[in-house]
Amino acid sequence: MHEDVIGLLMQQTQMLQILVSGLFRDLFCRAAVSFTDFIRTTEPRHRRAVQCFWAALQDRGLLYKDFYEGWYCTPDECFLTQAQITERPDAQGRPCKVSLESGHQVHWTKEENYMFKLSEFQEPLRKWLQGNRHVISPEPFYQVVRRWLEEDLPDLSVSRERSRLQWGIPVPGDSTQTIYVWVDALVNYLTVAGYPDAHHAWWPTAHHVVGKDILKFHAIYWPALLMAVGLDPPEQICVHSHWTVHGQKMSKSLGNVVDPVACFKQYTVDGFRYFLLRQGVPERDCDYYKEKVIKLVNSELADALGGLLNRCTASSINPSGIYPHFSESCFRKGSDHVDVEASGRALAEDYELVASVDHLPLQVTDYFEHFQIYKALESIVACVRQTNGFFQRHAPWKLCRDNPAEKCWLDTVLHVTLECLRIYGILLQPVIPATADKLLSRLAVKPEERTFTDLTFLPRYHGKPSPFEGRRLGPDTGALFPRLETPGRRRMETKGLRP
Incomplete structure (x- = not known):
């Protein structure tokens, strides 16, 4: 009788292990985590x-x-x-x-x-x-x-x-x-x-x-x-280190265990992946709460990155829907920018942006290799903000396409912005694969052009030909990343109230 009970318990244990194993496999699949074994x-x-x-x-x-x-x-x-x-x-x-x-x-x-x-x-x-x-x-x-x-x-x-x-x-x-x-x-x-x-x-x-x-x-x-x-x-x-919830350790007894599948539904898979990798500092425990996820993802993915893509590909600014040409006369290469700045075109801050993005692939690769993913994302976000500053500073929507000089500068501003976005999309592929694919597809970057190997930023600035100049952009499939709403705001809007 004793052996029968032990045998039954062993069978139940094995069945439970198979069930748990299946749950992990399913979770990896949902989370876009691949494995070789x-x-x-x-x-x-x-x-x-x-x-x-x-x-x-x-x-x-x-x-x-x-x-x-x-x-x-x-x-x-x-x-x-x-x-x-x-x-x-x-x-x-x-x-x-x-x-x-x-x-x-x-x-x-x-x-x-x-x-x-x-x-x-x-x-x-x-x-x-x-x-x-x-x-x-x-x-x-x-x-x-x-x-x-x-x-x-x-x-x-x-x-x-x-x-x-x-x-x-x-x-x-x-x-x-x-x-x-x-x-x-x-x-x-x-x-x-x-x-x-x-x-x-x-x-x-x-x-x-x-x-x-x-x-x-x-x-x-x-x-x-x-x-x-x-x-x-x-x-x-x-x-x-570990994730805490509102400063407390996750515990079944406290009922504060975070369900990743529920988070995928609320924040999207890419949104939740981005939050965990952006905020996860290996050296110390990090805190999770819903408002924090929504604020970060909206600010950095929906607004900073998605907003930038939307603005520079809008038909009102880029009616031809192509990767515009770059003008060396508008954005001269060299250390002395006095004449360029006097012409009212590329400014010192613009050259700082180019230098930052030029260095970014090596910087990000180094952070990835040293398991400092959060630092890699910090570096990318800093450059995204710089690019937004560049776009806002030169206000291409105010430039007149009928004026040859202004059109030349307008195309250059768009070219530089799209080049920055191309680099960000390639570097973000391991973190937010679906969003990065959507961004790169919008820029008409081919699959074989998305590798980290020989990743060249703004080749025309360095006097080299660009394979992207004149290329028609990919189809517009809507917002790069949908803004997330807090549950409270959603309930208020459902009732016809304003928050």
Whole structure:
């Protein structure tokens, strides 16, 4: 009877895991997040990889069996030190020990486990960090790991009794033990790289993106385990902080968990992606609330970027609907702009704009490569504002097309503005793919012209031919990004009231 109950529970657990896995796949699809591999720890290839990894540890004499006791958190499946727990009242008001990180209850547990000789890798880990200053990014998390390594590094319990952890991978040759879930999970990185047969083509050129709450597993345990089997640690571990809601940690009990699917419907997929990447600072927790999303997205996507595109492609300003020609005489290249400024055409601020946008692709690429996406977007937004200033400053709607001199300058202003928008659209593709595609399609930029490689801004300014001059713009499909309305405003307008 007992075995039947356990079997039923295992089946239910597996069904739940399949359901959750499907939810993540669906979420990625909705969020326009692509992946080359999606792995579950129940797959045969992973089971084989974990068993080979365990055998490698055992063959090197780095595992031993011993009794281990301490505070154990069943939901988190880990032992905790005294510094990682606190005392709080339970539902009945009785004092109980809980995890500081998760809030889950812990119990004093003593059991016989397999232990990994983590203590032997304290010095190798220190040397690894000292020789790779940027291996853990951002800098504050690098310092956290260094402080951890200044303390004694005890051996790590790497298995659990099979009687209370049925669903994991059994320890090879010992049916009473299950391999610790975090050893199992971390080997996932090797599994998708082809371990144990074909991983050499990919490893160790791996970059992990992890939350700060699992930093120790990735920056202490995982590098040590890799060293133990003769492999190098990953090339970089990029760490991010958490999102809070109105200053509070997300919690089911508080009912303040944010549903991403609901956010896609309210802000659009691109709008929500943009907000998270624009406001998400890896070094510190960032706060989410609806008004903040709406204000940011409206200001930067709908107004600054979308408004600029709408203004410079309007039929009243660009009746021919083409990418206008650039005039070198109106916008002269060089360091001495005295004569140009005297003619009332390009001004010092205009040359500053050109310099900023010219430098932008390299700047953005560098920020992307260093996991500072929010800084990349800050740089793009700053240039978008500069471009709006340029357009407003020269007021092309006031220029007369019947006057050859003014038409020449009008076309140049439009050309420069469209060139700026082309650069912004290409650089924003990883962040807001649908919106960037709409922008670039409006500018008639072909798919093969949208890569970061050889991205040249304003070639005519540099005396080179432009493939875009004279090209007919793409169809006008409406606003680049729809303005979002707050729920309160929408309700008031529905009732025929003005806010």
